[in-house]
Amino acid sequence: MSDVTLDRKSFLTTAAVASAGLVTGFPAILPSRAFAADTLRVGLNEEYTGVYAAYAQSETRGAQMAMDAWNARGGVMGGTKVELVQADNNNNPGTSVEKTRQLVLVQKCPVLMGTINSADSLAVSGAANALNTFFIDSGGHADAVTGEKCEYSTFRTCHSTWMETHATGYSLAKKFGKKWYMIIPDYAFGHALQAGYHAVGKQIGVEFVGEDLTPLGTTDFSPYLTKVLAAKPDLLLVLVQGDDFVNCLKQTTQYGIVGKVPIGGPQVELEAVWALPKEARVGYWGVEWYYTGVSVIGSGNKLADGFISEYRKKYGQPPTARSAFGYITMDRMLWTVNEAKSTNAAKMAKALEGAKFRSVWDGEGYYRDVDHQLMWPMWVGQIRAQGTPEDTYDIFDIVDRQEAEKIEQSVAEKKAVCHMNWPT
Amino acid sequence: MAHIAPEIFNGLILGAFYAVVAIGLSLIMNLTGTINMAHGSFMTLAGYLAFALVSAGTSYWFALAVAPILTLIVGVLTERTLIRPLYKRDPVYSLLLTFGLSLIAEETYRLVWGDNGVPFSPPVALQSAVSLGFIEFPAYRLFIAGVLLVIIVALVVFLQRTRVGLRLRAAVQDNEMIAALGTNTQLLYMMNFGLGILLAGVAGVLASGMLGLNPQSGNALLMPAFVTVIVGGMGSIFGAVAGGLLIGLTISIVTLYIPAASEIAMYILMAVILLVRPRGLFGEEGIFG
Numbered sequence: 001m002s003d004v005t006l007d008r009k010s011f012l013t014t015a016a017v018a019s020a021g022l023v024t025g026f027p028a029i030l031p032s033r034a035f036a037a038d039t040l041r042v043g044l045n046e047e048y049t050g051v052y053a054a055y056a057q058s059e060t061r062g063a064q065m066a067m068d069a070w071n072a073r074g075g076v077m078g079g080t081k082v083e084l085v086q087a088d089n090n091n092n093p094g095t096s097v098e099k100t101r102q103l104v105l106v107q108k109c110p111v112l113m114g115t116i117n118s119a120d121s122l123a124v125s126g127a128a129n130a131l132n133t134f135f136i137d138s139g140g141h142a143d144a145v146t147g148e149k150c151e152y153s154t155f156r157t158c159h160s161t162w163m164e165t166h167a168t169g170y171s172l173a174k175k176f177g178k179k180w181y182m183i184i185p186d187y188a189f190g191h192a193l194q195a196g197y198h199a200v201g202k203q204i205g206v207e208f209v210g211e212d213l214t215p216l217g218t219t220d221f222s223p224y225l226t227k228v229l230a231a232k233p234d235l236l237l238v239l240v241q242g243d244d245f246v247n248c249l250k251q252t253t254q255y256g257i258v259g260k261v262p263i264g265g266p267q268v269e270l271e272a273v274w275a276l277p278k279e280a281r282v283g284y285w286g287v288e289w290y291y292t293g294v295s296v297i298g299s300g301n302k303l304a305d306g307f308i309s310e311y312r313k314k315y316g317q318p319p320t321a322r323s324a325f326g327y328i329t330m331d332r333m334l335w336t337v338n339e340a341k342s343t344n345a346a347k348m349a350k351a352l353e354g355a356k357f358r359s360v361w362d363g364e365g366y367y368r369d370v371d372h373q374l375m376w377p378m379w380v381g382q383i384r385a386q387g388t389p390e391d392t393y394d395i396f397d398i399v400d401r402q403e404a405e406k407i408e409q410s411v412a413e414k415k416a417v418c419h420m421n422w423p424t
Numbered sequence: 425m426a427h428i429a430p431e432i433f434n435g436l437i438l439g440a441f442y443a444v445v446a447i448g449l450s451l452i453m454n455l456t457g458t459i460n461m462a463h464g465s466f467m468t469l470a471g472y473l474a475f476a477l478v479s480a481g482t483s484y485w486f487a488l489a490v491a492p493i494l495t496l497i498v499g500v501l502t503e504r505t506l507i508r509p510l511y512k513r514d515p516v517y518s519l520l521l522t523f524g525l526s527l528i529a530e531e532t533y534r535l536v537w538g539d540n541g542v543p544f545s546p547p548v549a550l551q552s553a554v555s556l557g558f559i560e561f562p563a564y565r566l567f568i569a570g571v572l573l574v575i576i577v578a579l580v581v582f583l584q585r586t587r588v589g590l591r592l593r594a595a596v597q598d599n600e601m602i603a604a605l606g607t608n609t610q611l612l613y614m615m616n617f618g619l620g621i622l623l624a625g626v627a628g629v630l631a632s633g634m635l636g637l638n639p640q641s642g643n644a645l646l647m648p649a650f651v652t653v654i655v656g657g658m659g660s661i662f663g664a665v666a667g668g669l670l671i672g673l674t675i676s677i678v679t680l681y682i683p684a685a686s687e688i689a690m691y692i693l694m695a696v697i698l699l700v701r702p703r704g705l706f707g708e709e710g711i712f713g
Contacts, residue, residue: 054638057539186684214683219635219644222434222565223679226427229560243644246541246636254562254634256553275541275636279551 040075040082040343042067042333043109045099045124050091051217051242052116054271055322059114059138060086061315062326065307066334076338085109091116091216093123100127110343111135113329116322117216118142118161118189125154132423134336134345138329139322141267142192146371150418153345155352155372157329158321159288161189164266165196166407167378168286170204171400175284176262177234178206183224183248184239186213193239193266209233214240221248225255238265238283245272249280258282268383270320273395278385281395287381289321289361292391293398296379298362307360318393328359328374332367346423365404371414375404430559431676437565439672440572441627445645446652446664447579448623454596454659455616457515458507462522463649465529466621467628467642470495472537474629475544475637484547484633492625499621503614511613526643533639541638550633568630575626576665583661592616596659648675651690655697657707666705 044063046056067082075081085107089096096115100123103109112128112135115121121140128135129151137145137156141164146156159167182197184190190213201208209231212224218240228236236257240248245268252258258280268285290296297304307327311319319327332352337343340351353369365376380400387394445463452460473494474487482490502525510518545551550564583589595602595612603609628642635641648671656667671690679686697705 049640053640054539054541212683215687217644218686220434220438220675220679223427223431223676223683226430226434226559227680230427243541243636243638243641246638247634250545250634250636251562254551254553254564256560256562271540275543275638277543277545279545 038080040077040080040111040334040337041085041107041109042082042330043100043103043107043112043114044084044086045089045096045103045112045114045120046086047091047116047120048086048088051244052091054275055116055139055242055269055320056114058271058320058322059116059326059329060084061311062319062323062328063113063138063330064326065311065314065323066327066330070331070334076334077341082334087114089115089120089124091120093117093119096120096123097127100124100133101131104128104131104133111333111337111348113138113333115140117187118145118192119187121145121156122149122188125149125151129153132345134333134343134348136329136333138325140189142188143196144188144192146373146418147414148417150371150420152349152420152422155332155349155367155374157325157332157374159267159286159376159378160373160408161192161196161266162199162409163378163404163407164286164288165193165200167402168264168266168284168380169197169200171380172235172237172264172284173200173204173206176264178204179209179232179234180206180237181210181228181231181233181235181261182208182212182237182239183221183228184211184213185241185244186215189241190239196266197237214244216244218244219247221251222255225251225257228252228257228261229255233261236261236263238263241267241269242272245269246275249276249282253280253282268381269322270318270393270395271322273383274393281383281385284380284382284399287321287379287396287398289324290379290381290396290398291318291320292394293379293396294362295398295401296361301358301360301362303358304360304362318391324360331359332357368408368411368414370411371418373408373414375408377404378402378407427680428677430561431680432673433556433559433561434565435673435676436669437569437572437672438676439669440569440576440665441631441668442645442648442652442671443656443665443668444572444575444623445627445649446656446668447576447661448620448627449649450653450656450658450661450664451592451616451623452620453653455592455599456507456511456518456613458511458518458522458617459515460522460620461519461646462502462526462529463620463624464640464642464644464646465526466495466499466624467631467645468533468637468639469498469529469642470625470628471544471632471637471641472533472542474632475537475542478544488626488629491629492622495625495628496618496622499624500614500618503617507617508610508613530639530643537639539639541636541641544632544637546633564633568634571626571630575623579623580661588612588615648690651694654704655690655694657704660704660706663704663706670705 048056087099089099116139118140121137135154139158141161143160184194263283266286291308336348336352340347356364356366379398381396381398384395470491474491477487546564553560554563652667656663678689
């Protein structure tokens, strides 16, 4: 149009800024409002935008349910109600730090939980520690969180990458052979998984015929898949997660790799598998929690049964491992506040260390004092293309269970890397 | 070196894909100055509509034909009601509007189809790989290449050989003169916007068979399309095609050797081209300064 003026410089800058905003989303804190003094505000720092958005939603739902259960019982510390304050860290470590500070200093949240991306977990852990604030990492797996970058104020609910790789590595090698190809996400989580599989491989003589580090948010995996075809491995380990996992598995199928090369990995998220078409639902995977199966939730586990049925009723689908992380984390957070009768990070940490509890899985668990890692089992599952006639969501056959003490590094090994600086 | 041939082939297909999306963006931008930040959302919408149609029992082919048309209708309604009043304002207004629309669209998709992605796959015949002699290549990607080729040829014929195409091209050159000669420019804008959205719709359905389909999946493809427009040169369909192919090849080859640089590669290419030739490879002088 003749009366429209848009020079090239303006176009480039405005389009670039706006596109970046679209791809990354707007970081936000919700809600922002006045709060009552007799309310405990729990800050939930999550990846509500980006490739992990669906997982963040599941963790939030689980956390919400645990919080509702505590509020229904009268709250914590003899009547203090609990409130959730959500912050979108934009799947970015820098923003995660910024949101941590906002949650603590502006929103007055004395305790924090959340994160999915390990880089965000590490960022929040450090920022929360600098503010002497208690933080439970619900879903970021990198070893460093409970390893060399452990903090007295940080605990972790989901499994470490070491646990994931050791729960799956031995059984995958036994089942498929020892020539492995790895497609790895190029950030803290992926690097930790790679190191974990190297450790397993060294013990049992695995030959790594290919290892590709892929940027987070990769849409086209064809350059890697052509290399996989040429390498002819015994096993293709897919370590990418989220939307990247969906893209990779769909394209793996279309490249004809499924059927020629067995596929597996350290973990798989139900949210991602549900987004896969039937032909791409393949492989053996580490499973961190599943909503059905005696070896996972046991029989007569009223807490688990109640959580699962109420979740289905409320959200129209079964809870995922992410929902369980959110539930366990919030439940333990509030138990700890109640037990310590304080939100002081050091007092809470001492209260939670080593305290055994039962939750939504079969057996006991505890956050280990040496590294603050939740010690609970992992499972190995095989994906089925379709659910059962009774439950279309049920697409896993759980084939193995591994106890935490067998798959996590020993106390002595952790003591060598994890040094916590407690306040004097 | 053995991997280069398949990746050149794959890069060309990827490039053709970016080109079709970029042509849609370029058409809208050239005629009305609207930088359509909601273009990716229209792609996502087409994917979801195709998913809904297939879930309702129709075939993939029916969905591929109908979903882009339904998306076009939504696009035209958007243009008539929301974008049209901003044509005489600074382009930043329409940019902000479409940016806002994309956020609203994303949340709407979440409400309707949920936070999780949804499973959408091409027909069984296109789900496996076929042998091309030198490589095993996904049949679906070959199908995409065929469709994109047909679209690009049809578009060139439409713009070069039909009266409407002639008017569209003339309007880009001198909008006021076209109006003075009696052409209904508002109708022209609507058709032009609809054409751009139709292309986004086809690309959206095709992409959903290859990538995941989730509330923000279309946005992931928007940035390469914008870069394609800039590299190819604004105002040139041939430029969009050339730019798309160049970017597709660049990404594919760089990914093969330096995966960590796969994303930055297209921006480096854009920077180099803008330094050497500020209007892009085949940009027409006078369009966007």
